[in-house]
């Protein structure tokens with residue numbers, strides 16, 4: 001059993017753990033810790049548990065001391081990499097000076113400085129930030145903000161929301177309602193939020209309108225689908241359209257998509273909400289994903305890498321137009337109808353301020369762009385070139401990549417079971433055995449820390465090259 005050690009505050013942190021301690025931890029893990037997005041049966045296979053103990057740079061280490069490249073930067077958030085004592089120090093200083101002050105009645109110095117910094121990073125396009133505790137919460141808040149904005153600007157009938165199919169915006173009810181229904185709801189959480197309409201995304205490799213369309217055609221069909229819903233429902237009923245700048249590494253929209261969507265929203269007075277929970281803070285080689293497409297949203301949601309994953313956070317950032325509409329409204333409706341206990345928590349604000357300082361000092365956004373290009377080149381030249389199972393390498397916009405794995409390149413047929421099938425499980429296991437911690441099922445997801453070097457990118461490619469060879473051999477043998 002792991003015991004308190006005299007004089008050690010975090011007594012559970014040890015240089016190494018005995019076999020007995022590991023067995024105990026694994027047993028309690030299975031019994032008491034509710035793993036998210038997995039079923040216990042998925043992890044209780046021998047070696048199935050991954051109890052992580054330490055992180056340094058782009059690497060994480062498990063309880064047995066095995067080292068992995070953190071291929072997804074935790075969950076798209078450890079953009080500054082692991083082990084940043086500077087953030088810990090800023091957090092400790094803030095915590096021992098002022099650890100809480102209600103954002104319902106007060107501001108704090110780090111909250112004000114962070115709000116100003118976020119506005120500066122958008123080059124003044126978005127000016128006011130509402131802080132909360134996580135990404136899905138931010139998404140919920142953004143929808144409420146858009147609806148209230150429409151009401152206070154005289155558009156009481158604009159209450160409907162349009163989102164995209166296959167999307168993921170989080171697990172709260174509203175986020176679930178605008179996301180990938182079916183897969184995420186399993187038919188047990190209905191009825192979902194009413195008045196949500198969904199359109200197909202510009203997923204050009206697997207074009208929702210069938211094979212044979214060029215990416216540009218697929219993209220414009222997606223814009224047309226949006227227009228059809230707006231016109232079908234009536235523009236006077238639509239409050240907002242919400243989507244991620246890039247849905248995932250394998251769904252990079254062509255350049256025409258976002259400007260066309262922006263124009264539609266302008267034409268019909270629809271609030272454009274960009275969910276930047278993954279794309280924000282350098283992931284796409286720009287501070288925010290929409291910058292890559294030259295488009296400014298009216299509202300954006302951010303979370304994850306705002307604190308570099310050091311502390312939980314979420315936020316909704318509004319344009320001056322939206323913020324001023326609230327300022328200019330007298331009476332109760334001028335007050336945004338939302339409040340959360342942990343919004344603007346000074347300790348979290350401190351982590352975010354220090355995180356952004358590090359990102360700027362080390363030019364991590366520029367590194368994301370450079371290393372993203374290198375990753376793309378290597379994935380195409382080595383993985384796509386050598387492996388028949390690599391159907392498509394999606395990336396080239398910073399350090400977000402989705403590699404489509406197929407049974408048949410021509411038909412784009414997936415291995416049975418898709419992301420939950422036997423192939424996906426085995427392939428993920430092989431990749432992890434070879435030292436890369438990521439999801440590798442029907443899509444290999446890559447979003448490493450933005451601190452990554454060229455040699456480390458090459459290491460990721462070498463591990464994937466080896467793992468693909470291995471899995472292709474195993475699956476050909478069957």
Ligand SMILES: Cc1ncc(COP(=O)(O)O)c(C=O)c1O
Nearest residue numbers: 134135136168169170275277278
């Ligand atoms: C695009 C997007 N929006 C929202 C969320 C939800 O964020 P959280 O898990 O912090 O609630 C996620 C989570 O991965 C996400 O990818």
